[in-house]
Every structure is written in structure tokens, then in C-alpha cells.
Amino acid sequence: MQAASTGPSFVDLFTPKLLTVLREGYDLAKLRADALAGLTVAIVALPLSMAIAIASGATPAQGLYTAIVGGFLVSAFGGSRFQIGGPAGAFIVLVAATVALHGMDGLILATILSGLMLAAMGLLRIGTYVKFVPYPVTVGFTAGIAVIIFASQIKEIFGLTLSAPEPGALLAKLPVLWQALPSVNAAAACVAGATIATILGLRRWRPHWPGLLIAVAGSAVATWAFGLPVETIGTRFGGIPAVFPMPALPELSWTKIVAVLPSAVSFAMLGAIESLLSAVVADGMTGRRHRSNCELVAQGIANVGSGLFGGICVTGTIARTATNVRSGAHGPIAGMLHALFLLLFVLLAASAANHIPLAALAGVLAVVAWNMVERQAVATLLRVSTGDAAVLATTFFLTIFRDLTEAIVVGFAMGAMLFIHRMSTSVAVSGERGLGFEDRADTQGEDRIPYRDESAGDRDIAVYRISGAFFFGAAASIGSVLDNIGEAPKALVVDFAAVPLLDSTAAHIIEGLAHKCARDGVRLCLTGTNHDMRQTLFALGVKPPLARYEKSVEKAVADLRRPAETI
Numbered sequence: 001m002q003a004a005s006t007g008p009s010f011v012d013l014f015t016p017k018l019l020t021v022l023r024e025g026y027d028l029a030k031l032r033a034d035a036l037a038g039l040t041v042a043i044v045a046l047p048l049s050m051a052i053a054i055a056s057g058a059t060p061a062q063g064l065y066t067a068i069v070g071g072f073l074v075s076a077f078g079g080s081r082f083q084i085g086g087p088a089g090a091f092i093v094l095v096a097a098t099v100a101l102h103g104m105d106g107l108i109l110a111t112i113l114s115g116l117m118l119a120a121m122g123l124l125r126i127g128t129y130v131k132f133v134p135y136p137v138t139v140g141f142t143a144g145i146a147v148i149i150f151a152s153q154i155k156e157i158f159g160l161t162l163s164a165p166e167p168g169a170l171l172a173k174l175p176v177l178w179q180a181l182p183s184v185n186a187a188a189a190c191v192a193g194a195t196i197a198t199i200l201g202l203r204r205w206r207p208h209w210p211g212l213l214i215a216v217a218g219s220a221v222a223t224w225a226f227g228l229p230v231e232t233i234g235t236r237f238g239g240i241p242a243v244f245p246m247p248a249l250p251e252l253s254w255t256k257i258v259a260v261l262p263s264a265v266s267f268a269m270l271g272a273i274e275s276l277l278s279a280v281v282a283d284g285m286t287g288r289r290h291r292s293n294c295e296l297v298a299q300g301i302a303n304v305g306s307g308l309f310g311g312i313c314v315t316g317t318i319a320r321t322a323t324n325v326r327s328g329a330h331g332p333i334a335g336m337l338h339a340l341f342l343l344l345f346v347l348l349a350a351s352a353a354n355h356i357p358l359a360a361l362a363g364v365l366a367v368v369a370w371n372m373v374e375r376q377a378v379a380t381l382l383r384v385s386t387g388d389a390a391v392l393a394t395t396f397f398l399t400i401f402r403d404l405t406e407a408i409v410v411g412f413a414m415g416a417m418l419f420i421h422r423m424s425t426s427v428a429v430s431g432e433r434g435l436g437f438e439d440r441a442d443t444q445g446e447d448r449i450p451y452r453d454e455s456a457g458d459r460d461i462a463v464y465r466i467s468g469a470f471f472f473g474a475a476a477s478i479g480s481v482l483d484n485i486g487e488a489p490k491a492l493v494v495d496f497a498a499v500p501l502l503d504s505t506a507a508h509i510i511e512g513l514a515h516k517c518a519r520d521g522v523r524l525c526l527t528g529t530n531h532d533m534r535q536t537l538f539a540l541g542v543k544p545p546l547a548r549y550e551k552s553v554e555k556a557v558a559d560l561r562r563p564a565e566t567i
Contacts, residue, residue, distance in 0.1 A: 013293055014079075014293065014294045016076065016077045016332070017079055017290070017291070021333070034331065037327035037334040038335065038336070038337030038338040039337070040210070040324075040327040041338040042345075043212075044212055045067050045084070045320055045342060046064075046342060047212050048086075048319075049066065050063045050233070050356070051063070051361035052087040052088065052365070053066070053087055055089075055096070055153065056096050057095065057096045057099035060237060061237070061346075062311055064346055065244075065306070065309050066087045066306045066313070067087060069306050069308075069311055070302040070311060071086050071338055071342070073298065074275075074298050074302045075334070075335025076336055078294065078298035078335075079293070079295035079297075079298065080282055080283075080291075080316070080321075080332075081290075081330075082325050082329055083278060083290070083332075084316070084317055084320040084321045085317065087312055088313075088317050090142065090145050090372075093152075094266050096152070097168055098260070101263075106256065106263075108250040108311075108312075109252070110267060111264075111267065111303050111307040111311070111314075114271060115302065115305075116304065117264060117268035118303060119297050120300070121268065121272060122293040122299075123297060126293075127295065128293065130272050133415075134391060134411070136395065136415065137392075140391065140394070140395030141396070141404060142373070142374065143378060144396045144404075146373045147369070148170060149372070150365075151170055151174070152173075153362040153365050154177050156358050156362035157189065157359060158192075159183075159185025159230060159231070160180040161180060161183040162176060163179075164176065170401065185229070185359075187229050188230045188358075191223065191357045191359040191363070192362055193363070195363030199215045200367070216361065219356070220356045221355075228357070230358070231358045233358070234354030234355060240354075241346075242350040242351065244309075245309055249308065250307070265405070267313050269405065269408065270404065271303065271314070271315040275315045277318065278315075279295055279316060285322065295316070388418070391414045395411035423469050424477065426469075427469060427474035427477070428466070428467050428468060429464055429465070429467075429481045430464065460490050461489060461493065462492050462493070463493040463495065463553055463557070464492070464494050465494075465497070466494065467498035467499065470496075471503040472503055478506070478509060479513075482494070493525045493556045493557065493560070494510070494524070496526060496528040496529045496533060497552075499528070499533070502536060507533075510537060511537070511540045511541065524546070524548070525560060526548070526550075528553075534549065
């Protein structure tokens with residue numbers, strides 16, 4: 001006899017895709033494909049990593065360190081063949097707020113703690129459940145983040161000079177930016193506008209060209225050649241060090257850990273959602289399947305590694321992952337090579353970044369923010385479903401005006417309630433006449449349709465079928481129908497053949513029905529129940545002689561035709 005399957009083993013769940021690809025066989029042609037894809041992704045990641053880090057309140061060098069260390073570790077240990085890790089625009093709001101509250105040491109500590117949490121989530125197999133975050137929630141908070149990112153770049157796009165530090169909250173930020181409008185730097189605005197126009201133009205007419213790099217490099221050359229009066233990486237940050245840092249722990253104390261813990265939880269929550277969404281996108285593009293829990297462990301390792309090298313939060317990045325797939329990557333080695341190409345830039349050409357205008361990087365982020373808004377998805381959700389539109393709008397506005405973590409939690413709760421409502425309204429009770437005619441009982445159960453056995457005199461056998469998931473959300477309405485069957489029959493059959501799920505609340509309703517039938521002298525038979533249902537019902541005492549169990553309605557009716565004492 002073949003042993004029953006116990007599901008995937010620990011090794012199956014947590015084997016990195018790198019090992020899977022190497023076991024399949026890896027040759028020079030595949031290495032060439034991965035090297036070309038890795039170089040393409042590195043070209044995209046170079047300006048993005050610096051721009052995201054600057055917008056987050058970190059230095060451009062930290063953005064590169066994050067992409068190098070995090071990107072390498074995500075690909076080396078991850079559960080996706082094509083995932084590209086690095087700093088992500090979705091984290092800008094959280095990272096900037098953490099830097100403002102706890103400083104750079106606090107950010108690095110929160111990054112390391114979030115890595116430990118992500119690894120624990122993966123080992124506890126929580127990645128399986130992250131996919132249950134409702135789609136309107138992800139669309140809503142992504143659109144909200146995009147608005148905040150764009151607002152955060154207005155100062156750099158127009159080269160504004162503020163009289164006080166720029167507020168983080170959107171409602172507080174906008175009046176400050178408005179008051180600073182007279183200080184607009186025309187050169188900065190032109191650089192940002194030219195950067196955006198170049199990116200969009202190349203995307204339309206030369207989509208295979210590296211538009212981001214060309215736009216940023218062109219702005220740097222123009223700034224240097226014409227001596228434009230704009231801030232650059234060199235003037236604000238002193239350039240990018242041409243050395244790679246050694247790993248080091250941030251300042252550790254129990255007080256500091258407690259202080260940054262909420263930020264770490266937010267990083268872990270958003271990192272899990274973003275990385276697994278990115279992996280799902282890659283699966284859809286390639287037909288492959290990722291290992292979600294292995295991916296979370298890799299994200300955890302990458303965040304710990306990034307923090308040790310002075311980097312910021314790491315997650316899977318949808319745009320860079322999609323670029324990796326479209327560039328013909330074969331497996332995780334492409335992501336590892338992308339990190340090595342970025343490392344070579346730091347070691348050999350870091351000084352070339354000194355002339356990059358901050359307005360150009362702000363233009364890059366403006367395009368990123370525009371692309372983050374899934375406009376078609378927003379329009380569809382607003383048009384198709386009032387409930388989904390409410391979840392989307394609530395998540396969006398909470399993200400903008402309150403807090404990203406609060407937005408996700410509230411949005412998820414609203415999505416869950418909407419799902420429960422939809423499931424509860426899909427459950428129905430129907431009565432049968434002659435096992436052939438079916439009619440739906442109303443919610444008050446006034447329309448009882450008994451099965452009449454003409455050969456058995458005046459004995460009535462009422463048959464009711466329940467269809468749909470019978471759970472706490474539907475228990476009240478179904479219980480109302482069953483409690484108000486009407487004139488008590490001599491026997492009652494309740495069929496569960498079309499019920500995929502019965503929880504303890506629903507079982508309690510059936511228990512009450514069984515006791516009511518016993519008091520009224522009605523014989524109760526339950527049909528179509530599976531093993532799990534019977535276990536739940538037995539635990540509440542719904543078992544012979546209180547209730548009989550049969551495989552089918554036909555068998556139950558045939559048995560109930562006989563006198564009770566012969567059964």
C-alpha cells in the first residue's frame with residue numbers, strides 16, 4: 001500500500017532556486033544569457049538605487065550598497081528564478097519617516113530586525129498566506145505611495161529653497177512647498193523636465209534602449225558642460241566613495257530596539273507583500289512557480305546583510321524583475337551578476353556620479369511614481385464593485401493621510417469583511433418535492449416544501465439542501481431557515497453534498513436543530529457529510545441516536561420510509 005502524501009518536505013520548500021537551476025545543468029550559453037540580462041538590469045538599477053536612497057533620506061552610496069548586497073543575497077538564496085532585489089520606491093515613505101524619528105543608526109537597526117522577522121515568517125511558512133492580501137488593498141496603497149513619492153520630489157524638481165526642514169506629512173508639506181514657489185530654480189526645473197521627457201520619449205520610440213541611464217547621464221553631462229547652477233550628488237553628498245564598506249553592527253540597546261520595533265514590523269510587512277507580488281509577476285511572465293517561504297527567508301537574509309553593510313531596506317522590485325525576464329535571464333545568476341556589475345561601478349567609476357543633478361534623479365522618481373499607479377486596475381475596481389471601490393479608496397486615503405501600516409491593516413480587514421459578506425450571501429437552502437422539484441426557501445423559512453411519500457400514509461419527509469460554504473458568516477440566515485421550517489414533519493433530511501466547508505458555528509446551528517427535532521419527535525438524517533464535517537458535528541454531540549448519517553438523500557429517504565422501530 002502506498003503511503004499517504006504528507007506534502008512538500010522542508011528541503012523542497014526551502015531549496016533556493018539557484019541550486020535547482022544548477023542541478024538542471026548550466027552551460028556557457030546560459031551564463032551568457034544571464035550576464036546580458038544582469039548587465040541590462042544593472043543599468044536600470046544604477047540610477048534608481050541612488051534616487052530611491054536620496055528620497056528616503058539616505059545617501060546615494062547607501063542605495064548602491066543595498067542593491068549590491070541585497071540584490072546578490074536575494075538571488076543567491078531566493079525561491080524565485082528571476083527576482084531582483086534592491087531598494088524599492090514603496091519603502092521611501094517608511095524609510096524617510098524612520099530616519100526622521102530614529103536617525104540612520106535606527107534605520108539600519110530596523111532593517112536588520114525586519115530581516116530577522118522576514119526569515120522567521122518564511123520558516124514559519126507564513127508566506128503561503130501573504131497572497132491573501134486583497135487586490136484592491138495592494139492597488140490602493142501602491143497608488144497612495146506613488147502620490148507621496150511624487151510630492152516628496154517637488155522640492156528637487158523645481159530646486160526650491162525652504163526656510164525650514166521639509167515636513168514629512170503630505171498635508172503639512174504642501175503649504176510649505178507653496179510658500180517656497182518664488183524660489184524656483186529654472187535650471188533645475190529644466191533638467192528635471194528634460195529627464196522626464198527623455199525617459200518617456202525613449203520608452204515610446206526606442207523601448208529597448210536604457211532610457212533611465214541615458215536621461216541621467218545626459219543631464220550629468222549637460223550640468224558639467226554648461227556649469228548649470230543645480231545641486232548634484234557631489235555638491236550635496238561629496239560624491240560616492242570608491243570603496244566598499246566593511247560590515248558593522250549598529251548601536252545596540254534594548255531601548256533602541258523597542259523604539260524602532262514598529263518600523264521594523266512595517267518594513268517586514270511591506271517587504272513580504274512587495275517581494276511576493278514581484279515573484280508572482282515573474283511567474284506570470286515565465287510560467288514558472290516560485291517558493292514563497294524560501295523567498296521570504298532570502299529577503300530576510302538580504303535585509304540583515306544590507307543593514308550590516310550600511311544599506312537600507314531590500315525587497316523584490318517588480319520593474320527590475322520584469323526587466324530581468326524580458327532581457328532573457330535564465331536563472332538567479334543574472335541577479336547575482338547584476339549586483340556584481342553595480343559593485344564594479346562603485347569600485348571603478350564612482351567619481352562619474354559626482355555631476356549627476358538631484359533634479360534629474362527627482363525626474364526619474366516622478367516617472368517611477370507615475371508608473372506605480374495601476375490606472376486601468378483603479379478604473380476597473382471603481383467601476384465594477386462598490387465594495388472593492390470602498391476598500392481601494394480607504395486604503396489609498398489612509399496611506400496618504402495617515403500611515404501605510406494602518407492602511408494595509410484596515411484595508412485587509414475591510415477586504416476580509418467584504419469576502420465574508422459575499423460568501424454568506426452565496427449560501428442557499430432549498431427544499432425538494434419528490435427529490436426532483438427544487439425551490440428556494442425564503443429567509444424566514446415560511447415556504448416549506450415537504451417530500452410526500454404517498455405509500456406511507458400521512459408521514460411527511462422534508463428534505464432540505466444547503467449549498468455553499470456553511471460558516472459563521474452564513475450561520476444566522478441558514479439557522480433562521482432551519483428553525484422556521486414550519487409544520488413539523490415526521491422526518492427531516494438535511495443534505496450537505498454541496499457544502500465545501502462547515503465550521504464550528506455552523507455545526508452549533510445543526511446541534512440546535514438536532515435537539516429541536518428530538519423534542520418534537522422528528523427523525524433527523526444528515527446526508528453528504530465528509531469526514532471533517534462529521535468530526536466537527538460528533539464533537540458537539542450530533543451523532544446517533546440524536547441524528548443519523550447517510551451517504552445520499554435517496555438512501556436516507558428509503559430508510560426513513562420504514563417505521564422508526566425497524567431502523
